[in-house]
Amino acid sequence: MEKMDLIDLQRILEEAISQAFEEPCWVRAEINQVSVRNGHCHLELVQKEEVTDKLLAKAQAVIWSSVYSILNPYFRTSTGMDFRSGLQVLLRVEPRMHPLYGLSLVVTDADPSYTIGGLELERRKTMERLEQEGILDMNRQLPFPPVPLRLAVISSEAAAGYQDFRDHIGLSRYGFSITLFPALMQGSDAPSSIISAMDQVIGSGSDFDVLVMIRGGGAATDLHCYDNYDLAANIAQFPIPVITGIGHHKDVHIADRVAHLALKTPTAVADYLDGHLAAEEEGLFRLSHNLERTVQRRIEDEKQSLNYFLRDIGGAVRWLLQQQEHLLELMEQRIKHNNPMNLLNKGYSLTLFRGKAVLDASLLKEGDKVQTILSKGSFGAVVHDIEN
Amino acid sequence: MNRKKEITYLQARQELQELVEELEKPDADLGQIAAKVKRALELVTFCRNYLRKVQEDTEAIIETHEKD
Numbered sequence: 001m002e003k004m005d006l007i008d009l010q011r012i013l014e015e016a017i018s019q020a021f022e023e024p025c026w027v028r029a030e031i032n033q034v035s036v037r038n039g040h041c042h043l044e045l046v047q048k049e050e051v052t053d054k055l056l057a058k059a060q061a062v063i064w065s066s067v068y069s070i071l072n073p074y075f076r077t078s079t080g081m082d083f084r085s086g087l088q089v090l091l092r093v094e095p096r097m098h099p100l101y102g103l104s105l106v107v108t109d110a111d112p113s114y115t116i117g118g119l120e121l122e123r124r125k126t127m128e129r130l131e132q133e134g135i136l137d138m139n140r141q142l143p144f145p146p147v148p149l150r151l152a153v154i155s156s157e158a159a160a161g162y163q164d165f166r167d168h169i170g171l172s173r174y175g176f177s178i179t180l181f182p183a184l185m186q187g188s189d190a191p192s193s194i195i196s197a198m199d200q201v202i203g204s205g206s207d208f209d210v211l212v213m214i215r216g217g218g219a220a221t222d223l224h225c226y227d228n229y230d231l232a233a234n235i236a237q238f239p240i241p242v243i244t245g246i247g248h249h250k251d252v253h254i255a256d257r258v259a260h261l262a263l264k265t266p267t268a269v270a271d272y273l274d275g276h277l278a279a280e281e282e283g284l285f286r287l288s289h290n291l292e293r294t295v296q297r298r299i300e301d302e303k304q305s306l307n308y309f310l311r312d313i314g315g316a317v318r319w320l321l322q323q324q325e326h327l328l329e330l331m332e333q334r335i336k337h338n339n340p341m342n343l344l345n346k347g348y349s350l351t352l353f354r355g356k357a358v359l360d361a362s363l364l365k366e367g368d369k370v371q372t373i374l375s376k377g378s379f380g381a382v383v384h385d386i387e388n
Numbered sequence: 389m390n391r392k393k394e395i396t397y398l399q400a401r402q403e404l405q406e407l408v409e410e411l412e413k414p415d416a417d418l419g420q421i422a423a424k425v426k427r428a429l430e431l432v433t434f435c436r437n438y439l440r441k442v443q444e445d446t447e448a449i450i451e452t453h454e455k456d
Contacts, residue, residue, distance in 0.1 A: 310450045317446045321439050327401075328435050331408050335428045338411040340421055 010099035017097045024094045024108055031087045032058070039065030041072070041083065045091075045105070061093060061105040071110055078112030079119070081224050084188060090114035119224065126229045126254055135236040139260050142241050146280050148209040148273055150177050152201045152240075154194055155214045157182045161247060161266040165214055168270030174277045179206065185215040185246075190225035195234050202239070210273075211238060213259070214245040214266040226253035235259055245269040344375040362388045397438045404431040 029045035041063040047056045063071060076082055092109035130136040155162040157180060169176045183197035184190045201211060226246055232254040235242050241260035245268060256262030263269050340350060350373045351358045358370060368383040407428040
């Protein structure tokens with residue numbers, strides 16, 4: 001058997017491979033590792049068995065900087081993320097054998113729609129899982145506190161978005177308190193970092209009204225982390241309402257879907273909280289105003305009925321007095337009616353014998369002295385000529 | 389008949405009632421009639437004044453309380 005040098009073997013392989021792949025081919029794979037050096041992007045591609053995750057194939061790939069400088073922005077714009085591990089990709093590759101570096105797949109193009117489809121499928125599965133586990137709507141169903149003043153904030157400390165949030169909250173006339181729990185807010189490490197910050201919020205032992213989760217700002221690049229199952233499950237089961245202000249422009253992420261409230265930007269979250277308190281204050285003001293009016297009306301009613309009582313008392317007194325007046329009048333009439341002077345004034349006279357009125361002539365005898373009273377004055381007389 | 393110094397409305401009315409009944413008796417002592425009539429009419433005036441005062445006082449009290 002002919003013996004050959006290694007370089008001869010490698011050259012035969014190089015020749016065979018370049019002949020076998022005169023045209024580039026499209027390859028489906030999962031990115032296992034990525035590193036960018038000197039503008040060139042080096043990928044480790046793998047294929048795993050669907051259920052067991054057992055490694056079936058592995059290959060090195062490279063995107064030369066001339067291609068990478070165009071392909072990466074295109075891929076990022078379409079999918080919202082850079083090439084990173086765990087991503088399912090469809091790449092156009094040219095297999096190349098180099099005597100010194102071995103077999104490598106030179107990437108000349110990528111189909112972002114394949115990656116998007118894969119992500120979408122993954123997202124749908126995550127949603128279904130959250131739903132099956134019965135936790136999808138747990139945070140949304142928590143009652144929102146009427147006065148959310150004590151805010152736990154998860155964000156990256158130095159970021160512009162967090163500063164915007166602080167500035168806006170600072171403009172509010174309500175006394176908000178902010179406690180920051182720093183975390184990485186984007187990239188593949190974000191879920192575990194955010195979850196650890198959430199654990200710190202719980203572990204701090206402080207009472208918070210709401211948890212505000214805001215992204216640092218800058219371009220919305222790799223927000224795939226907000227579709228992560230573990231993060232979503234943690235948000236959904238968080239014991240106080242979670243408000244997100246992740247600040248992305250495209251579709252809604254699962255983190256937003258499970259949060260109590262999802263807003264576009266940190267500023268929007270600050271405005272919402274301020275507005276919520278203003279509405280609460282307005283409601284209180286209306287209530288107190290109504291209370292005052294109701295009490296006032298009640299007092300007026302009572303006064304009115306007291307006046308009616310007074311009028312009733314007045315009426316009762318008048319009626320009583322009229323009765324008495326009437327009685328007095330009757331008695332006055334009876335007195336006047338019995339006053340003998342009335343008769344004397346008409347020309348009648350009254351004759352007294354021994355102080356008593358003489359009504360019967362037969363009780364007198366001749367020679368008796370009687371006294372006769374007239375309307376004006378009286379005179380004495382002696383009785384004679386009696387007729388019975 | 390001497391006028392009593394302090395007399396209540398009820399006492400005055402009681403006395404008035406008695407006087408009226410006396411005056412209506414057929415055997416009334418005529419020598420006393422004029423004096424009794426005078427006293428009775430005084431009592432009527434007293435009672436009327438009393439009632440007027442009650443009326444005025446009552447109205448004044450009610451008016452004060454109706455104010456607010």
